[in-house]
Amino acid sequence: xxxxxxxxxxTDPDGYLKNLNDWSPAAAEAIAxxxxxxxxxxxxxxxxxxxxFYATYETSPSARPLAKAVKKALGEEKSSSIYLMxxxxxxxxKQASKIAGLPRPANCF
Numbered sequence: 001x002x003x004x005x006x007x008x009x010x011t012d013p014d015g016y017l018k019n020l021n022d023w024s025p026a027a028a029e030a031i032a033x034x035x036x037x038x039x040x041x042x043x044x045x046x047x048x049x050x051x052x053f054y055a056t057y058e059t060s061p062s063a064r065p066l067a068k069a070v071k072k073a074l075g076e077e078k079s080s081s082i083y084l085m086x087x088x089x090x091x092x093x094k095q096a097s098k099i100a101g102l103p104r105p106a107n108c109f
Contacts, residue, residue, distance in 0.1 A: 023101025
């Protein structure tokens with residue numbers, strides 16, 4: 001469970017939102033705080049790429065498709081695993097998807 005602006009949002013045992021429609025920028029901030037991440041403009045760029053990817057393919061990308069989508073949207077320098085790991089140190093695909101309110105990527109355990 002996650003409380004955002006006096007509203008309780010249901011999460012799975014790993015902290016992913018159960019209802020995609022519960023996501024909001026405030027929910028993203030709350031999830032990021034639980035992940036010990038302070039969201040910056042650079043984080044939001046990746047989150048927005050993820051949201052667009054999900055809207056197109058109806059799935060959360062694993063590491064390689066994420067890097068490919070970031071490269072296409074933001075350029076090669078922001079698609080490197082080193083850059084993405086500085087923003088989402090646990091696992092860029094998993095952490096960024098969680099903060100974006102998306103399901104866990106299928107190939108990420």
